[in-house]
Amino acid sequence: MDKKVSLAVIKRLPRYYRFLGDLLDDGITRISSKDLSDKMNVTASQIRQDLNNFGCFGQQGYGYNVELLFEEIKSILGLNKTYNLVILGAGKIGQALLNYVKFEKRGFNFIGIFDVDPNIIGTKIRGLEVKNIKDLEKFTKENNVDIAVLAVPKANAYDIYKNVVEYGIKGVWNFSNTELEKEDGVIVENVHLTDSLMTLAYKFNTSYDFIEE
């Protein structure tokens, strides 16, 4: 498919996926575009536009088949595959992520966790032994690592990122609160928790009005 899909649309897909999963859990098999729209707080025309990017799943007068749509979005998102992840940095954020079982339900499996601190190396977190970050290269050779979770302090992030790229890991989930230079063939997804909190502060205070997206 040649069509360019905007990142704004892609970022909404996980949300559709979550909502449809909740509907399935509630035994709902069919939903009108209007009901889906009300539930998701997105206009019906927005939903139609978004889903049209990937083919047409709605039928006039019938609405959406929840399971079909769920499975289609799952496949679009690449969630019918599984991914191997390593966590770099076994601090609080790294530990919190490792303990979050939700990710595994979605097919994201943590197969390694690494740190530099000799006091942490060798200890076990949720059954996984913390390894020395020096052994990451060897580990990536022996295991198929899809995604590296960067949960290290900002100061170390760049060097570790360079290693990750050099070892051939193609996905980076970045919690290090710094922007990373783009590298060909490497996908970086940034999580800036502080940004989210600042956005909250803005809305909390502001005399400026804002428009919900």
Add this chain to the structure above:
Amino acid sequence: MDKKVSLAVIKRLPRYYRFLGDLLDDGITRISSKDLSDKMNVTASQIRQDLNNFGCFGQQGYGYNVELLFEEIKSILGLNKTYNLVILGAGKIGQALLNYVKFEKRGFNFIGIFDVDPNIIGTKIRGLEVKNIKDLEKFTKENNVDIAVLAVPKANAYDIYKNVVEYGIKGVWNFSNTELEKEDGVIVENVHLTDSLMTLAYKFNTSYDFIEE
């Protein structure tokens, strides 16, 4: 100011703020719109448009005064004030957030952490004693709580959110992986870590092309 500012612009402000802070740390006092654009990977015209929403800070041929712009954005974001936060849920996510000193540097102070688990209540995390969630009402009466961090499982999120609203807390930072109904005068900022990981999976796999925002 009557002007409506889109949420997309607001969400970029923390990023400007971070970049400008880094520049100040490096002793850079002045930057051209082009250099700022290169550094941030946003077009110069986008930057001008964004900043024009809040008044005009750039000068033709001079560029931006880094400190002025930093201070302006700080003030726009409401970061010249401080905020009192309580964490609801002392699990891994709650603990990770409490341990993240960055927030305090930005004026977000954690003044309480609450849980339901009798094994955790009474223990100390970073000097803060975990309180029984039943005492939250009393606590909000005795302390000025601006923001509640919802770090509880999805199943409990709605009930706790209802309490938070009832007790008069006006800001909610939601890590519970569920959408919360809008309430008048309450600002909710959602963090969906799973969504971010699914977006990464999408980019990782996709045969669909996408456009960076």
